[in-house]
Amino acid sequence: MESNDQLNLQNDKEVEKLIPFDIEPILFSGKIFKINRWSLKQDRILILTVRSVYVFRKKQLRKKLQISELGSVIKSLSSNEFILHFPNFFDLRIQCDRRQSFLDLLKLRFAHLQSQVTLRIYGVPSASLKEYHTTPSNKKYGIDNLPTEDMRLLDEEIKSAPEWERESMITDNSKSSKKKVEEEEFDFENSRSTKDKSGASSDKEDHHAITSEQDDFKLVTVLGRGTFGKVYLAELRQNSQLYAIKSIRKDVLLEFDQVNNTKLEKDILFSCDHPFLVGMDYLFQSSLRLYFIMPFVRGGELYKIFQSKKRFPENQVKFYAAQIAMAIGYLHNQGIAHRDLKLENILVDADGYLKIIDYGLAKMIGQDELSMSFCGTPEYLAPEMVSHAGHDKNVDWWALGVLINRNMLLMKIKNSKVIFPDKTKYKIEYSDEIVDLIVNLLQKDKTKRLGYQGDGDEILAHPFFASLDLKKCEGKEVEAPFKPEISSEVLDVKFFNAKNDPKDLTETYVPEAKIRKVEKAKDMFKDFDSKN
Structure with missing residues (x-):
């Protein structure tokens, strides 16, 4: 993540007295206009750290708001104005020339801090956001001036894990009344594999699920989830070998500009030849996802x-x-x-x-x-x-x-x-x-x-x-002072944040707009078809 500390406040001793840089490094700083309830513009400094949003007037701290408390973002589609809506506090209405840089960093931190909460993004056509500004007096009477649901920019939102699952279920249930979307075949022949160099690509759509009936890998449970996807525990049917499958969404990699980083991660995983570094045995990709297939390390985190x-x-x-x-x-x-x-x-x-x-x-x-x-x-x-x-x-x-x-x-x-x-x-x-x-x-x-x-x-x-x-x-010839107590059962995953709900084995739904975005950028993922 590149720093956008344009004002170089990370090295400002006066600001350091007000922001604990050791635990809250600055990600963004810049001059803005804060717009008050009467639509008057006030010169301010906006700072984003890994945890909070700060507003300064010169070197005086005026507001500190926790990223985890953010409810939604409202942005004008015809100006650089936007509102940070905090349901339990008040709105922060801002004009900023570097709005997109700020919002990209804010969304990334929100996804890290609040994986179970959806950050709603609204886009309104008007240049002024006055009518959508929830003022302190509005708050007093329980009024939230949020835009209507049809103004949500769904493709830009940071969705919670539960909402992804709900959308996936809704889409699956609607298959019978809409054009049928085939499930992705996750096997050696129908996915592109770096390990066996088959080169065959699947022409099936990757909208919803990895099937587990006819594939070479049988999905067992979800070991964890992160910003870019899920990690599954899977069994290779031909020899019952256990693997950890890291599913990575291409649209999220594009959104956060992480394609090159993921290429390097792939190269490191394939080249690792050290007893204390995890490596990778296979790599597959479908139209919308990458799959890193790694040995399952049973002792957990x-x-x-x-x-x-x-x-x-x-x-x-x-x-x-x-x-x-x-x-x-x-x-x-x-x-x-x-x-x-x-x-x-x-x-x-x-x-x-x-x-x-x-x-x-x-x-x-x-x-x-x-x-x-x-x-x-x-x-x-x-x-x-x-x-x-x-x-x-x-x-x-x-x-x-x-x-x-x-x-x-x-x-x-x-x-x-x-x-x-x-x-x-x-x-x-x-x-x-x-x-x-x-x-x-x-x-x-x-x-x-x-x-x-x-x-x-x-x-x-x-x-x-x-x-x-x-x-x-x-050489692993020293007796370890501690060995995790692991039962012989395959599902002994107590040292992971595992989830055994079958719904978790369903891949999250990817909106059509993001599918088109991935299709346009498909050449960026060509390097994932080789080990070099």
Whole structure:
């Protein structure tokens, strides 16, 4: 995600006193006109962070509104005016030359924060939005001046997961009275597969569902869902092998300009040859979706295990940290920065070893190159990412420091200083070596950060890892300090956010306008038919 901090407020010390940049990096800043209830224009500064919308008058904070509280957006189709409608507060009526950039970033953050809520987008023909502005006096009497439903821009909306499912069911139920839309055949012959290089493409429409009766893959359950689609647990019929199938909607990739990132993710998955990185066995695509077929890692998310344990003992942290450093060091040697290292992106296999997943934010970064993009999870962002100073692969080592610390529930960071808790008061044990490792990984100056000089090898040479046989660890010859308790049943997915409702196995409905958009951009997905 590129930063649109046009006013460079991320480096403004006065603004930093009012916005906690360490947890709320700025995504957008710009000069606007705020329009009040009497339609008078007022000079203001608009700021969007990963969590909130701020309105400043010069350097004075006038309004702070949570993105998660946003109900709808009303925009003029003939001017650059728009309204942010907050049902529990008041409307923010704005004129902004960079409206589209702001709204694109706002929608992306809303999708991340409120996956169960639909963000409604209205488009009205009039240049002035006065009649749709819900003022404080309107609120007092319970009046919402929203446009009528026929003015909704359905193709631009961020839909909740439940609404996608409802639309899918409605469409399925209407098949008998409308032109029949065939279901997508998801198998080796009718889908384009990179692994077997069949090259055959399906001419069937991909509007609604992946069938599970006659296909090579039998869908079992949904392991999770995200902005770009769902992840299914599936069984390969010919040998009962379990796979995780990541279904990615092409229209959403186009909307958020993520096609190139997904190509890189594909390349990384196919080229991964490391015991602690997940790879990919097959890739299929239909007219509307990509399907990444990866081995199923049964132990689930490290985050879920961490939640159940609350704290990992130091020897377990050492075992995990070594594997992460080896895996990230391998990526760095290939010129790749992961950029989204966190507990949720690490899986545990049945033997208790780790697999790092999700290369959706990964980037090729050269030896002396800096990336100016802004991405990642707020709690794990390195200072150079937050300040938009330009970053390289060393952001991953900062994230490792946060990971190690969070696994032990050790520290707080205050004014860039790492503070460790009192051992007696909190009844916690930790060594001087782990303290030194965390302090050196969490150096604000990346040139002083552990790993800056020698990358993963420098980290693994730290005294904290001295008692661990790294070669045996890499060969999976060390007995894991923890193994997830997994039953022999296929449906044992307790370490995932799985859903067993059969309706979840139905693919979400894609509106006709978005289908046309994907068709126009079909050449952008040609590279997904090869491993190179």
